[in-house]
Amino acid sequence: MLIEDAELFISGFEKVEYLKNDFLYKNGDKSNIVKIILEGCARGFYIKDGKECTTNFYFENDHSYDYVNYLQNKPSQITIKALSPIKTIEMTIEALEFLNSEIIGFHRMSFQLFKINFIKVEEQRQSFIIKTPKERYLDLLKNNKQIISRVPQHQIASFIGVSAEHLSRIRKEICDTA
Numbered sequence: 509m510l511i512e513d514a515e516l517f518i519s520g521f522e523k524v525e526y527l528k529n530d531f532l533y534k535n536g537d538k539s540n541i542v543k544i545i546l547e548g549c550a551r552g553f554y555i556k557d558g559k560e561c562t563t564n565f566y567f568e569n570d571h572s573y574d575y576v577n578y579l580q581n582k583p584s585q586i587t588i589k590a591l592s593p594i595k596t597i598e599m600t601i602e603a604l605e606f607l608n609s610e611i612i613g614f615h616r617m618s619f620q621l622f623k624i625n626f627i628k629v630e631e632q633r634q635s636f637i638i639k640t641p642k643e644r645y646l647d648l649l650k651n652n653k654q655i656i657s658r659v660p661q662h663q664i665a666s667f668i669g670v671s672a673e674h675l676s677r678i679r680k681e682i683c684d685t686a
């Protein structure tokens with residue numbers, strides 16, 4: 509990347525800070541903003557029948573955007589809420605698309621990020637089809653230890669698709685067999 513390209517890239521971002529419990533995105537909002545978390549932790553969830561169903565956690569260097577609803581010009585159905593104070597850099601999707609057309613190699617980098625997100629979502633979907641809740645929890649312990657120390661247990665339970673009580677039984681079973 510040339511120095512001019514790097515300067516153009518950096519100029520497209522705005523630094524934004526959120527307090528714990530602030531919303532990065534809210535259900536029903538239309539958003540065209542890509543947010544990259546520099547520091548902190550957030551949780552993505554949907555509300556179904558008045559109950560929050562956790563779909564994702566976002567940590568340092570993760571990015572979030574609702575590209576599908578942006579492309580369809582629909583309000584977002586996901587809510588993303590700060591679990592701790594968060595520092596982000598943010599850019600509009602339009603600015604990102606402009607950079608894709610202006611900076612050589614940027615499109616390739618954007619596509620790589622898209623592929624990483626797609627694979628993550630597909631693996632999570634498959635996990636709910638072919639793995640037990642215990643296996644999903646063990647995967648979290650193995651692949652994403654920071655969730656265990658930074659996220660409340662009831663939200664982890666929601667993420668793996670069980671009640672908090674069921675997660676407690678899973679954790680006890682794991683401890684008993686260790």
